[in-house]
Amino acid sequence: MKRVVLRIMVILAVGTVAGLGFNQARAKNRISLGRPYFAVAPVVVAPGGDGPPSASNSGGDSTDSNPADIGLKHPFTPVTLDEVVEMYLGPGYEAGEIIFVDARDEEHFQKEHIIGAVNIDNYNADTMYDDAEAFLLSANTIVIYCGGGDCEDSIFLATYMNNRGVPMGKIRLFEGGMKAWLNDNLEVEQGLP
Amino acid sequence: MAERQSGGGAGVTVAPVSTSTPIPSPSLLRRVDQTHVPMLAARLIVGGVFLWLAFSKLADPILFLKNVREYHLLPESPPIFINLTAVALPWVEIVCGVLLVIGLWIRPAALIALGMLLAFTPAIFARAVGVYNAGGIAFCAIEFDCGCGTGAINICKKLGENSSLILLSLVAVLSQSRKFAVDKSP
Numbered sequence: 001m002k003r004v005v006l007r008i009m010v011i012l013a014v015g016t017v018a019g020l021g022f023n024q025a026r027a028k029n030r031i032s033l034g035r036p037y038f039a040v041a042p043v044v045v046a047p048g049g050d051g052p053p054s055a056s057n058s059g060g061d062s063t064d065s066n067p068a069d070i071g072l073k074h075p076f077t078p079v080t081l082d083e084v085v086e087m088y089l090g091p092g093y094e095a096g097e098i099i100f101v102d103a104r105d106e107e108h109f110q111k112e113h114i115i116g117a118v119n120i121d122n123y124n125a126d127t128m129y130d131d132a133e134a135f136l137l138s139a140n141t142i143v144i145y146c147g148g149g150d151c152e153d154s155i156f157l158a159t160y161m162n163n164r165g166v167p168m169g170k171i172r173l174f175e176g177g178m179k180a181w182l183n184d185n186l187e188v189e190q191g192l193p
Numbered sequence: 194m195a196e197r198q199s200g201g202g203a204g205v206t207v208a209p210v211s212t213s214t215p216i217p218s219p220s221l222l223r224r225v226d227q228t229h230v231p232m233l234a235a236r237l238i239v240g241g242v243f244l245w246l247a248f249s250k251l252a253d254p255i256l257f258l259k260n261v262r263e264y265h266l267l268p269e270s271p272p273i274f275i276n277l278t279a280v281a282l283p284w285v286e287i288v289c290g291v292l293l294v295i296g297l298w299i300r301p302a303a304l305i306a307l308g309m310l311l312a313f314t315p316a317i318f319a320r321a322v323g324v325y326n327a328g329g330i331a332f333c334a335i336e337f338d339c340g341c342g343t344g345a346i347n348i349c350k351k352l353g354e355n356s357s358l359i360l361l362s363l364v365a366v367l368s369q370s371r372k373f374a375v376d377k378s379p
Binding site: 004007008010011012014015016018019020022023026029031032033034035036037038039105123 | 251253254255258262269270271272273275276277279280281282283284285286287288289292298300301302304305
């Protein structure tokens with residue numbers, strides 16, 4: 001019995017070491033052990049109750065809210081399809097004052113995305129955000145979207161970007177996402193920008 | 194028939210006396226096990242399935258990470274629990290799969306396989322019940338990606354497969370057969 005337990009521990013240890021080594025060797029889709037991929041910025045209600053939700057961008061513990069709830073609660077300002085289209089067609093988008101960020105993975109982004117959108121995959125955000133940081137911080141409004149439906153990656157990416165220093169007031173969440181955009185037969189482009 | 198002669202006598206024949214005790218016949222399960230077929234099937238099927246599913250998970254680690262989260266079996270904070278599980282679990286499956294196929298450390302490998310199946314199968318069932326309660330869809334019409342490495346799959350089929358794998362893992366744990374195994378010790 002003791003021998004069986006010992007061997008079980010050896011198997012688990014060998015599997016874990018192999019997994020860590022293989023993960024470290026990955027050029028893409030490497031899982032960062034300490035990164036809270038599913039963190040959601042907490043919804044903070046002002047004392048007294050009825051004020052608008054707010055959240056800090058201090059980079060502190062942002063996992064207080066429970067992402068397991070159906071219908072993830074988040075502090076970001078949602079925008080409708082009509083509002084997104086208005087921004088897309090307005091002069092601010094072309095001037096770079098408004099930036100659309102696609103939170104899906106590169107494969108989905110290459111297949112189709114809103115014209116002019118920047119791709120920052122939530123699960124490969126560290127390098128992708130670094131590359132786009134200066135551009136993003138220069139914008140007045142950043143609209144983040146993902147696949148739509150039950151997709152939550154735009155919320156997770158919004159939290160990540162907020163923790164990296166993008167002010168909460170600049171971030172908008174297009175919850176309808178790519179699904180709503182395509183359902184309205186709006187124009188898309190393929191490939192990388 | 195045994196015959197016994199009395200010592201010193203001149204060939205006097207006495208009544209036969211049985212000296213042997215009855216040998217208990219092996220139970221049906223033991224006899225089936227001695228054919229080596231159940232253990233061999235259990236090792237190859239469980240080991241093969243674990244290898245196949247592990248490589249499917251390694252192909253898209255982010256999808257597997259999302260699926261691990263969907264079960265809510267592990268706390269999301271601190272994130273190391275869920276992240277390390279997504280990194281290590283496919284490789285533990287690979288090690289178990291290889292050990293079962295070659296027949297080395299069979300019992301420990303089968304116990305780990307059994308443990309994983311017993312942890313995830315009720316979780317798959319609970320998730321399916323959640324979908325059933327929310328959606329008004331027939332239970333056996335439910336399909337989702339259970340994170341098992343197969344993509345979206347019919348849940349009744351998956352539960353049936355897992356039940357079979359649990360049974361086969363039990364066979365691998367309990368069987369004494371070591372035919373075609375690298376390690377011959379029980």
